Amino acid sequence: MPKWTMIEAIRDALAIALRDDPRVLVFGEDVGKNGGVFRATDGLQAEFGEARVADTPLAEKAIVGTAVGLAMAGMKPVAEIQFLGFAYEAMDQIAAQLARIRFRTQGRFTAPAVIRAPYGGGVRTPELHSDSLEALFAHTPGLVVVTPSRPYDAKGLLLSAIRSPDPVVFLEPIRLYRAFREEVPEGDYQVPLGRAAVRREGSDVTLVAWGPTVPVAESAAAQVASRGISCEVLDLRTLAPLDRSALKASVEKTGRAVIVHEAVRYAGLGAEIAASIMDLAFYHLRAPIERVAGLDTPYPPPALEDAWLPSVTRVVEAIERVMED
The missing domain is CATH 3.40.50.970 (Thiamin diphosphate (ThDP)-binding fold, Pyr/PP domains)
Structure with missing residues (x-):
């Protein structure tokens, strides 16, 4: 292959x-x-x-x-x-x-x-x-x-x-x-639309990500694992329709959620996902939901983009905050 x-x-x-x-x-x-x-x-x-x-x-x-x-x-x-x-x-x-x-x-x-x-x-x-x-x-x-x-x-x-x-x-x-x-198989195959994928199993925090932020979430999960924090990384893959069943199952298991996306934070898709988690798994939450996103500005010039984009450090800090509760 x-x-x-x-x-x-x-x-x-x-x-x-x-x-x-x-x-x-x-x-x-x-x-x-x-x-x-x-x-x-x-x-x-x-x-x-x-x-x-x-x-x-x-x-x-x-x-x-x-x-x-x-x-x-x-x-x-x-x-x-x-x-x-x-x-x-x-x-x-x-x-x-x-x-x-x-x-x-x-x-x-x-x-x-x-x-x-x-x-x-x-x-x-x-x-x-x-x-x-x-x-x-x-x-x-x-x-x-x-x-x-x-x-x-x-x-x-x-x-x-x-x-x-x-x-x-x-x-x-x-x-x-x-x-x-x-x-990657050379032949014809399909991955179903509308279904998320668990990239890393975990029991303490659900990291919800998609596209370019999935590797960021995976790196943050690996970093905090050395401190005994077990993160589940959920790759949504399809953003509309949202795989609400996968969200519900993961957050019910971990009790905490951090959502990571590159788009600006205000009215971003992370807000809809946070609302979905509140609808589906409110009584399982042990801490407020955290969002790690781009800043609420137009995308910056190249010299500033590292400070603007969600980083492993920012995700780790969000994980630490939800673990305090």
Whole structure:
């Protein structure tokens, strides 16, 4: 079994989907001849041709609008937004069209498109390239929102997203693209949407994370383990719909919760998760829920991003606070 990076796993998923279903189309800025800014589509245009792997103008509205029309006509478009911050340009197409087609037509039409986008910080990008906007999409009824934290899941979740009857926003953590390798099956497989995964078993504190913050949570859990604190790391994987059963089971076991995400803290997805924990496991809580998140400012210049992003140190401090109660 090969050991692949996340970017290699994503490319393989796209190749499998293109071979398996002639309705699948891949398009976006520079995805064809250049193979994408991160090379996620490298070689796909040469294999499948310009009609199925197409370069587009620099126009996010047109990219997503085209995906909506193709999906409604029975195709399976996989459109790339080059960086998630550029999705502001296409929010009308995503939130007012893609997400609402089924509701607006009372089920007569749907638009099962996939919108792929790299996101997240830690790689010294310019403005609007590192924004974590997952809460905008999770707050939009009609969208499935997915983000992997490792190569195996990236491939399986992307194949599930392409084959889903629902529109999916598929968020790919930039700093995990080539961060590590793991064994990934070469064949076709799917990881179910809507199900979280326990990355580390624990009994004292639940660390809830997704995408780029999962390795941060895992490192914090390993650090406090030497002091006898047992942390369970829950990787949500799908942000909408949320795996409330997994949240409930983990927090009922540990009695404490720390939520870690890169997006700004105020009205971030961590607040919804905290409210869900209060609904589901209030009487099991031994301490107030902690949130470790980005600061309530626009994403900073590269020289300041280490101070802005959730760090292992900040997560450890949050773990220590919940353990005091």
